[in-house]
Amino acid sequence: MARPNADVGHILMAVLVDGFGAFGYRTRLWQGGSLTEPSRVEILNRRLAVEAWGKGSRTVQNGIAIVKDVYWVGVNDRRTPLFEGIWPIPRGVSYNSYLIVDDKVALIDAVKDLSVNGYLKKLKHMVGPGRQIDYLVINHLEPDHSGAVPILKEMFPAMQVVGNKKTAEFVKDLYQIADMRIVQDGEEIDLGRRKLKFVLTPLVHWPETMMTYEPTDGILFSGDAFGGFGTLDGAIFDDEVDLSYYEDEILRYFSNIIGKYSPMVQKAIEKVAGLDIRIVASTHGPVWRSHPRHIVNYYDRWSRQETEPGVVVAFGSMYGATEKMADAVLRGLADGGLKAIRSHNVSTSHASYIIRDAWRYKGLILGSPTYDAGVFPLMDSLLRLLSEKRIANRVVGLFGSYGWSGGAMKGMKSFVEETKLELIGPTVEAKFAATPEQIEQCHALGRAMAERVRHSD
Numbered sequence: 001m002a003r004p005n006a007d008v009g010h011i012l013m014a015v016l017v018d019g020f021g022a023f024g025y026r027t028r029l030w031q032g033g034s035l036t037e038p039s040r041v042e043i044l045n046r047r048l049a050v051e052a053w054g055k056g057s058r059t060v061q062n063g064i065a066i067v068k069d070v071y072w073v074g075v076n077d078r079r080t081p082l083f084e085g086i087w088p089i090p091r092g093v094s095y096n097s098y099l100i101v102d103d104k105v106a107l108i109d110a111v112k113d114l115s116v117n118g119y120l121k122k123l124k125h126m127v128g129p130g131r132q133i134d135y136l137v138i139n140h141l142e143p144d145h146s147g148a149v150p151i152l153k154e155m156f157p158a159m160q161v162v163g164n165k166k167t168a169e170f171v172k173d174l175y176q177i178a179d180m181r182i183v184q185d186g187e188e189i190d191l192g193r194r195k196l197k198f199v200l201t202p203l204v205h206w207p208e209t210m211m212t213y214e215p216t217d218g219i220l221f222s223g224d225a226f227g228g229f230g231t232l233d234g235a236i237f238d239d240e241v242d243l244s245y246y247e248d249e250i251l252r253y254f255s256n257i258i259g260k261y262s263p264m265v266q267k268a269i270e271k272v273a274g275l276d277i278r279i280v281a282s283t284h285g286p287v288w289r290s291h292p293r294h295i296v297n298y299y300d301r302w303s304r305q306e307t308e309p310g311v312v313v314a315f316g317s318m319y320g321a322t323e324k325m326a327d328a329v330l331r332g333l334a335d336g337g338l339k340a341i342r343s344h345n346v347s348t349s350h351a352s353y354i355i356r357d358a359w360r361y362k363g364l365i366l367g368s369p370t371y372d373a374g375v376f377p378l379m380d381s382l383l384r385l386l387s388e389k390r391i392a393n394r395v396v397g398l399f400g401s402y403g404w405s406g407g408a409m410k411g412m413k414s415f416v417e418e419t420k421l422e423l424i425g426p427t428v429e430a431k432f433a434a435t436p437e438q439i440e441q442c443h444a445l446g447r448a449m450a451e452r453v454r455h456s457d
């Protein structure tokens with residue numbers, strides 16, 4: 001039933017004032033392909049069409065129309081403390097799922113099993129009585145998107161599960177589902193008025209990952225790519241949310257989950273560059289209908305390991321000796337004229353946040369006391385994670401302390417050698433407590449790093 005356009009004034013105002021937020025113009029825009037920034041008139045028309053069409057599609061509980069006949073039917077997770085059992089999500093996360101109602105009904109990705117009740121109710125409402133879901137497209141099989149698959153199969157027995165050859169292998173192992181429709185790269189499925197085209201983008205960040213492209217409205221269902229942490233609190237579109245609130249969480253998601261696979265992200269971006277993309281609909285975080293280029297641009301930049309001129313100082317300290325050295329380093333950075341300085345005590349900052357900041361900034365200064373003749377365990381864990389994430393293109397400084405035997409500095413130097421990062425001096429190592437000369441050296445390290453990163457990319 002058509003809805004009166006009572007909200008036209010409100011919508012128009014929103015279009016005029018939404019602006020670009022913090023995600024705006026700080027970096028160069030991605031230049032690839034034909035990814036379109038829609039005009040404001042186009043955005044307005046799109047919103048009016050969605051508003052006019054209505055059909056109870058205005059609530060998170062019932063699903064929200066992205067364009068006519070295409071709905072966000074995702075769920076928010078505000079209960080899970082650690083994503084993948086590792087990464088804190090105090091602001092939660094959304095599992096985005098999309099429903100296309102055409103001659104055939106297609107569901108693009110599902111949700112985690114913990115949120116399944118509300119999700120199924122929503123689908124039942126949106127699909128309507130007597131209809132089935134014909135296709136479930138699995139762009140990515142990680143259980144945060146596939147946990148609901150077994151119950152969906154029970155609820156819609158005729159539903160065909162669609163994925164690529166790798167998906168078929170994994171879905172059999174994970175859910176004992178053997179009757180899958182396997183699609184090839186570039187293959188299409190006709191839904192009636194709309195088509196779905198499959199683009200295989202392996203290892204972003206699992207081997208089976210792919211994207212699904214809908215050409216009529218230029219929607220790229222991109223799986224985890226272009227996603228971020230943070231629930232969608234009522235607002236789901238990039239032009240509805242406060243992007244400055246989401247930005248850090250998107251980078252944290254990228255650096256924690258996707259960053260290791262940066263070369264594959266680059267390949268994926270290259271691969272979709274020829275498509276006319278007007279909406280980017282990831283499995284996590286906002287739907288980018290007004291500025292899809294911005295999120296692609298950020299992923300492009302981060303996966304190239306491009307950095308901003310700033311420095312992260314991460315240190316461990318048992319009784320304050322190494323922290324005192326960290327303070328001298330930090331003062332050196334400030335005296336060197338640097339403003340983007342982030343300090344993390346590894347005992348109080350989760351590695352997730354340190355990795356995020358390390359991914360953003362050019363400089364990384366590490367300080368560790370010796371513990372059991374080696375690197376302080378929490379620092380050791382951070383170094384291992386940074387190395388596993390294949391962080392590159394950074395400048396590193398080192399300082400630390402020891403008691404009766406060394407070990408921390410040796411371990412940190414091994415990290416620098418393994419990762420082939422650029423080491424900047426002076427390297428400072430103190431026995432029990434730093435002397436005034438060593439404090440001066442720490443300050444000099446900060447100054448040297450500030451000078452170095454201020455003249456970097």
Ligand code: FEO
Binds near residue numbers: 142144205
């Ligand atoms: Fe959002 Fe890789 O699962």
